[in-house]
Every structure is written in C-alpha cells, then in structure tokens.
C-alpha cells in the first residue's frame with residue numbers, strides 16, 4: 001500500500017510540531033523517520049495511524065484519502081516502545097486478540113489457532129504460546145507485539161522506537177530480524193527512531209527531520225556519502241569541524257588544500273569524520289598536529305590531536321599504528337564536506 005503525505009501541518013496549542021511535511025512511501029518500502037527528540041517523528045506517525053489528525057494537508061493510502069479516517073478503519077498495525085501486551089493473557093491469546101474483536105474479519109477458532117501458530121513461527125517463538133508476557137525477555141515481548149500487530153493483516157505497519165527499551169546487542173539482533181521479516185512479507189512500513197545506526201541498518205530510505213521539517217531524505221548510502229547540511233553531518237555521528245574561508249572553490253588549512261567546489265566564497269565549516277583522516281609522523285605532510293591523547297579500542301586507535309591554531313580533532317587509525325602521546329606529526333583528510341556559514345549565524 002502506497003502512502004502519500006502532502007503538506008501535513010500539526011500545531012499543538014500555539015506550538016507548530018510539524019511544518020508542511022510531504023512524503024511519498026512506495027508500496028512495500030521500509031522508511032525510517034530519524035531525528036532528534038522533539039523533531040516531530042511520533043506526531044507524523046500518529047497522523048498516519050489516525051491517532052492524531054492533521055490541521056492541514058492530506059494523507060492518502062493508495063488512492064483513498066485517509067486524512068479523516070479514524071484509526072480503527074485504517075488497517076494499520078502498530079508496535080510501540082513499551083510493550084503493551086496484556087499481562088494476564090498468554091502469548092497466544094495476546095496474538096489472537098485482534099482477530100477476536102467485533103470489527104475483525106470473521107475466522108473460526110481453528111483458523112485463529114492456525115494463524116497464531118503461523119505467527120509464533122514467523123517471530124521465532126514456536127512452542128512458547130502458552131507462556132505469559134512476564135515469563136519471556138524484553139526482546140521476545142517485542143516480537144510478540146509484532147506478531148500481534150501482524151495478526152490482523154495490516155496494510156501498513158507503524159513502529160515507534162520498538163526496540164528503544166532494549167540493550168544494544170538485543171537491538172542489533174532485532175533489527176536484522178525485522179528486516180528479514182519485512183523482506184518476507186513486504187508490508188509498507190514506517191519506523192520511527194532517534195538511533196542513526198538503527199535507521200541506516202534497517203531502512204530502504206531514511207527521512208531526517210529537524211524541528212518538524214524534513215531536512216534530507218535518501219537511501220542510507222546517499223545519506224552517509226552526501227549529507228546535505230551541517231545539521232545532518234553532525235546528527236549522523238562523530239565528526240570533526242573547523243571554520244575556514246572558501247576562496248575560489250578551495251579551503252586552505254596548513255599545507256593542505258581542500259576542495260570546496262560549488263561553495264560560495266566566504267566563511268564556511270569544514271567537516272570530516274575521524275575515520276576519514278590519516279596520521280603521518282612526518283610534520284610537513286598536511287595539517288600539522290600534536291597528539292594529545294591516544295585511546296585504544298578493539299581494532300583501532302583514536303588519536304586526539306590539536307593544531308597550532310587551536311583546532312582539536314579526533315582521528316581513527318589502525319590498531320597497529322605506532323604513535324605516542326606528545327608526538328608531533330600531521331594528518332591528511334581523505335574525505336570532507338564544506339558548508340557555508342550563513343551571515344549572522
């Protein structure tokens with residue numbers, strides 16, 4: 001089912017939480033809404049669900065205008081961060097719940113039992129249908145929550161930080177699992193997260209929000225290779241930054257000349273990731289630096305370095321690199337982005 005949001009606006013009292021968001025989600029696509037806290041992700045998801053109504057703009061499900069259709073008639077399945085499983089029901093009863101309500105398509109007891117078994121298999125919990133939610137782990141509960149959402153054959157799946165309360169390792173495992181389920185079922189899915197890695201690992205397309213507006217939407221590859229603003233560059237993860245003057249499409253820094261084609265002459269910010277710079281013990285090789293600290297990690301070393309002009313950078317080098325605190329040398333930047341600094345900013 002294709003979902004189209006056209007110029008959606010939502011204001012709470014006087015606070016505008018969503019400013020004219022337009023988004024076209026293809027049938028079968030998995031789209032992640034990614035942004036800092038308060039950027040409007042949940043509000044957009046709730047409007048797609050029909051739990052909240054837009055003040056302006058339209059939402060289409062396929063050819064149908066769904067803007068004013070209430071949640072129970074939209075055919076959406078949800079999973080939220082906090083497991084809303086019924087504690088007094090077994091896992092099988094939880095999964096069957098939506099199939100037994102008055103609005104559900106009529107199924108015989110046998111059909112319901114067969115569907116529950118099928119879903120328990122899909123979420124890899126075969127044989128555990130008789131347990132209660134308190135008798136399984138947090139990750140397993142979220143798998144049951146997904147099975148319950150899928151039980152009513154939703155046209156659209158909406159997931160709001162479904163793994164937010166789980167530890168990092170379980171989250172990573174569930175991410176891979178969710179992507180496999182998505183590939184198997186092909187249900188159009190909108191996934192809200194503030195975790196960059198989760199969005200990049202899972203989604204076909206990542207939509208980055210800031211202050212209720214879309215600031216960039218692209219495939220994970222394009223988002224990582226071509227962040228379109230200083231905000232996206234910073235938001236996506238560890239980055240170094242220094243201010244400089246662009247002149248004739250070039251930034252000069254120490255002995256290094258960095259390309260800035262297309263950037264207007266004037267003040268700019270230059271960004272590079274710690275893994276996009278290399279270290280050399282020769283001092284006249286790029287940007288001269290002093291190593292202030294060496295931090296070892298499995299498989300790599302993080303160097304905290306400073307330039308004679310007072311910039312502080314972090315550089316990631318292979319774990320076997322011979323380098324010591326206090327050593328002088330230089331760094332070369334292999335990949336960088338330059339964004340103009342707006343006047344008055």
Ligand SMILES: Nc1ncnc2c1ncn2[C@@H]1O[C@H](COP(=O)(O)OP(=O)(O)OP(=O)(O)O)[C@@H](O)[C@H]1O
Nearest residue numbers: 012015017035036037038039040041042043044194
């Ligand atoms: N019912 C409400 N009444 C008033 N303000 C609200 C309401 N719901 C959300 N907001 C405000 O709208 C803005 C966007 O909220 P939203 O929950 O959509 O953000 P979010 O990106 O999902 O954040 P988080 O990652 O923290 O959940 C926030 O400033 C929030 O305080």
